[in-house]
Amino acid sequence: MSTCTEQAGVPPAERGSRRTWVLVTTSMASLVVVLDALVVATALTAIKTDLGASVTELEWTVNAYGLSFAVLLMTAAAVGDRWGRRRVFAAGVATFAVASVVCAAAPDVGTLIAGRVLQGAGAAFIMPLALALLTAAFPPALRPGALGVFASVSGVAVPLGPLLGGAVVAGGSWPWIFWVNVPLGAVLLHLTLTRVEESRGPDRAVDVPGVVLAGTGTLGLMWALIQGNTAGWASAQVVGSAVAGLLALGLFVRGQGRAAEPMLPLHLFRERGFTAANVVIFCHWGSAFGVLFFMAQFLQTGLGYGPLAAGLALMPWGLTTVVVPQWVGRRVGRFGERPFVVAGLGLHALALLWIALVAEPGVGYLAIAVPLVLSGTGIALCLPAAQSAVLTSVAPRFLGTASGAFSAMRQLGGAFGVAVLVVGFTATGGYASSEEFSRGFTAAVLTGAGLAVAGALAGTAIPRREKL
Structure with a gap:
């Protein structure tokens, strides 16, 4: 059974202190994980120069992290439930730090x-268990507020990632984007082992066939999404990978329905909040990550900004993800998750339409700054509400499983979003000139708006719940 800090005989002040340390530790770990997903993009020029990397190799420098991250998420959640969430979380932190040394010294x-593959593996053993440890430590009445803080701290990575990457490019010392993870990892490991209590899910054996099929299926789909725009969507490699992934996931679902101790109990999907919020986060992160991918390039290719200036220009967009989730977290218990999900993704979609209308070579920064703030606000309204909808719709013993599913859908959504937006971009534009790039950028942004609308529609299926 899951251990919670609401233990009999523990003074309220001590319970509060324990919760605070869990919140600090898990939030900081999530910040590091999300930061490393974003920071490399604006450091690619320096990496190319120093290591003589090809364009394909640079692409894999970004994608290798997300690939191993997504493939191992469900496995990490299952192992954490069985062997202890704190123990597996600590192993993930240690793996991430070691992998960062490999990357920095490459x-x-x-x-x-x-090293990026190993980093992604460490991240996969951090994120779902961070959410599970946090949710187990806080009672239902306090949980939405804690998730709001968690989302805000994670959100710091959105403005900090491009800015840090740009600063590193300007300084010409890209290994420091990885070296900084080493002391942070040491601090997080110490806090985990001394300040965080252990918790577990159901006491059951790890579903090895389920782990293999889930990993194979996710790998197949992720590989197809990553390679589709390079190898061609109709190529044997991409089609074969997608078919193999779908087949493996089909066998996984069939096996879970028959297993005595399933890795992902299918009855969780009978909860509308769980199912709808997972669809929401897929569309949410697909739109947000895909648009960020192109916005950073538009600022440089379309408007002529340098890497550091582009990072600074994205700050207003990212800063909303620091402030807004805390405000949402304090109000989810009163209003429920659905209004924040629907309104947030609706606002994000409208802001993207605004950007698509004004995007052209030489456009003034103020013309895109306002919709950038609105877009970031919408994204920040949605995220903590979607997390809350997933984690409050399952029994405590399924928190690790639910966290793993949620995180996996987020990573798959990110890969899907970039792939789909690239299709929109290449269909109408290219890199030959700023005008051509702007045409492609407009199509990509409109595609991102479509994903946001799909997420908002899915959010309407999240049920109302009783006020806490």
Whole structure:
């Protein structure tokens, strides 16, 4: 059974202190994980120069992290439920720190990519268990507020990632984007082992066939999404990978329905809040990550900004993800999750339409700054509400499983979003000139708006719940 800090005989002040340390530890760990998903993009020029990397190798420097991250998420959640969430979370932090050393000291791009794969594996053993540990530590009445703080701290990575990457490019010392993870990892490991209580899910054996099929299926779909725009969507490699992934996931679902101790109990999907919020986060992160991918390039290719200036220009967009989730977290218990999900993604979609209307070479920054703030606000309204909808719709013993499913859908959504927006971009534009890039950028942003609308529609299925 899940251990919670609401233990008999523990003074309220001590319970509050324990919760605070859990919140600090898990939030900081999530910040580091999300930061490393974003920071590399604006450091690619320096990496290319120093390591002589090709364009394909640079692409894999970004994608290798997300690939291993998504493939191992469900496995990490299952292992944490069985062997202890704190123990597995600590192992993830240690793995992430070691992998960061490999990346920072990489003598060639092949070693860097291998280090990024290992980093993604460590991240996969951090994120779902961070959410599970946090949710187990806070009672239902306090949980939405804690999730709001968690989302705000994670959100710091959105403005900080591009800015830090740009600063590193300007300074010409890209390994420091990885070296900084080493002391942070040491601090987080100490806090985890001394300040966080252990919790577990159902006491059951790890579903090895389920782990293999879930990992194979996710790998197949992620590989197809990543390679589709390079190898061609109709190529044997991409089609075969997608078919193999879908087949493996089909077998996984069939096996879970028959297993005595399933890795992902299918009855969780009977809860409308759980199912709808997972669809929401897929569309939410697909739109947000895909638009960020192109917005950073538009500022540089379309408007002529340098990497550091582009990072600074994205700050207003990202800063909303620091402030707004805390406000949402304090109000979800009163109003429920649905209004924040629907309104947030609706606002994000409208802001993207605004950006698409004004995006052209030489457009003034103020013309896009306002819709950027509105877009970031919408994204920040949605995230903590979606997290709350998933984690409050399952019994405490399924928190790790629910967290893993939620995190996996987020990573898959990010890969899907970039892939789909690239299709929109290449269909109408390219890199030959700023005018051509702007045409493609407009199509990509409109595609992102479509994903946001789909997420908002899914959010209407989240049920109302009793006020806490």
